[in-house]
Amino acid sequence: MDIKIIIEKLAGLIDTDNSLIDITNIATLNDGDEFLTSKTPIVMSIVNIEEDKTLKNQSVYLKGTADDTNISRYRHPAQNLILSVLFSSYNKDLSKYLDGLDKLKNIISYFQQNNTFYYKNDDTELIDYTAYLAKSEVQKENYSKVSMELVSLSMEQLNQMWSYLGSKYMPSVLYKMRLCAVQSSTTTQEKVINKVKINLWENDKNSPIGQLESHEFQADND
Numbered sequence: 401m402d403i404k405i406i407i408e409k410l411a412g413l414i415d416t417d418n419s420l421i422d423i424t425n426i427a428t429l430n431d432g433d434e435f436l437t438s439k440t441p442i443v444m445s446i447v448n449i450e451e452d453k454t455l456k457n458q459s460v461y462l463k464g465t466a467d468d469t470n471i472s473r474y475r476h477p478a479q480n481l482i483l484s485v486l487f488s489s490y491n492k493d494l495s496k497y498l499d500g501l502d503k504l505k506n507i508i509s510y511f512q513q514n515n516t517f518y519y520k521n522d523d524t525e526l527i528d529y530t531a532y533l534a535k536s537e538v539q540k541e542n543y544s545k546v547s548m549e550l551v552s553l554s555m556e557q558l559n560q561m562w563s564y565l566g567s568k569y570m571p572s573v574l575y576k577m578r579l580c581a582v583q584s585s586t587t588t589q590e591k592v593i594n595k596v597k598i599n600l601w602e603n604d605k606n607s608p609i610g611q612l613e614s615h616e617f618q619a620d621n622d
Contacts, residue, residue: 402523403446403483406546406577409526410485410517411444414510420503426488427565441491441500442507447565448484452578480579484551488572501571508573511548518543549576 407423415421419440426445487507489500518532519525521542532543551574553561562569 401519401544403481405523406519406526407444407446407485410577413514413517413526413528414507415440415442420506421487426486426490426570427567429490429567441489441496441503443488443490445486445488446483447486447561447574450482450484452480452482483577485548485575485577486572487575488570490570504571504573508550511550511575515548517546517548519546545579547578549578550574551576 411421411423412418421442421444422440423444426443426447429443487504489497489504491497491500514528516529518527518529518540520527521544526546527543532540535543553574558569561574
């Protein structure tokens, strides 16, 4: 998954006319930098990236056909990420404070109605659940799920977050974006195991009189 494309397309789904959201680092916006101004009332920022440890044990093997004599696998398992996405109401014009709060409410309302998205594996599309349902079963196999979860912070957590961002508090809402799988396209090829032989021994496997039984299994590729 391309994080840059996901963030851009997510903002596009929320802000269809490009008038609501400005994607930038909220930590760079402060009262002392007059040249930094946001053209929109809402600033969208990534404030943390972490690994989703609940999804560490993922298969590294790629899906193949029954006729394949080789099996493809990634060199390393995918890293599944959780992105903390912050939407902040920011405007140097103090008279627009309430306008920013209203737009922040629109962000919350949008995710209340749409908290699950599907990202196409070729990095070309991010769609909502309704659009995903309209796809055929074959088409659906080319999409990965992305979910948005609202995070409620205590006053202490808010203070810590804005402190490390180096900014004064702004009205904001924080979401966790789950399952952004980062996987290099580098793969290796391995032979498919289609025959297995098992020998059972009573004691010494080097003694022919100790062999109990022998089984050979042939894979069925039909």
